[in-house]
Amino acid sequence: MKTAIIINNESFGMGDDELGKKLLGAFLRKLWASEKLPDFIMCYNSGVKVICKGSAVLDALHGLCERGVDIIACGTCIDHYDLGNSIEVGRRSDMNEIVSIMMNYDKVITV
DSSP states (O other): OOEEEEEOSSSSSSSOHHHHHHHHHHHHHHHHHSSSOOSEEEEOGGGGGGGBTTOTTHHHHHHHHHTTOEEEEEHHHHHHTTOTTTBOSSEEEOHHHHHHHHHHOSEEEEO
């Protein structure tokens, strides 16, 4: 089953942001260690911050990338947050690719 994960925030869930950042880290590290992996991780809005310098989850994202997960980030969002020179993992993409993945994959999970 073709699977994609959306990260649209730098924290996991609603509520306390520090807790949410810990939860996102735990989620990505468990995902990295799992047998079944998504095909894509798509980052947009403030979710693009997780692929940049200073992110606490770069280890897990690098590990996922090394295991074949394609990590993409919305170029408009990268520009909005002025992060063009800060990307550490993954690649810049656009809304055309993000929409195409959302519409053509069997399972799209937003975290």
